[in-house]
Amino acid sequence: MLGSGIQVFVNKNNLDKAVELLQDKIEPNNSELICQNCGSKNIGLGLGKRKAFILFNIFVALLSAIPLGNLKPKYYCKDCKTEIK
Numbered sequence: 001m002l003g004s005g006i007q008v009f010v011n012k013n014n015l016d017k018a019v020e021l022l023q024d025k026i027e028p029n030n031s032e033l034i035c036q037n038c039g040s041k042n043i044g045l046g047l048g049k050r051k052a053f054i055l056f057n058i059f060v061a062l063l064s065a066i067p068l069g070n071l072k073p074k075y076y077c078k079d080c081k082t083e084i085k
Ligand SMILES: [Zn+2]
Pocket: 035, 036, 037, 038, 039, 040, 077, 078, 079, 080, 081, 082
C-alpha cells in the first residue's frame, strides 16, 4: 500500500504545478479592479467556489492533454476576501 500513497503524493504535486501554470497563463489584468466591500486595490486571482471543479478539470486535462481554455478563475480582494464581480 506504500506505492499507492506515493502515487497520490506525486499527483498532488503535479496538480499544484498545474494550478500555478494556470494562474501564470491567465494574466491578472487587475490594475483597475477595486474591492466593492472595502475599497482596496489589493486584488488577487483565485479559483473561488469553483475550485474543486477547476482542480478536477486540471486533473483530467493532465491525464488527457485537454487544453485548459474554458476555465475562468475569479478575482478576489486579498484584504477582506470578497469576490470581485
Ligand atoms: Zn476588500
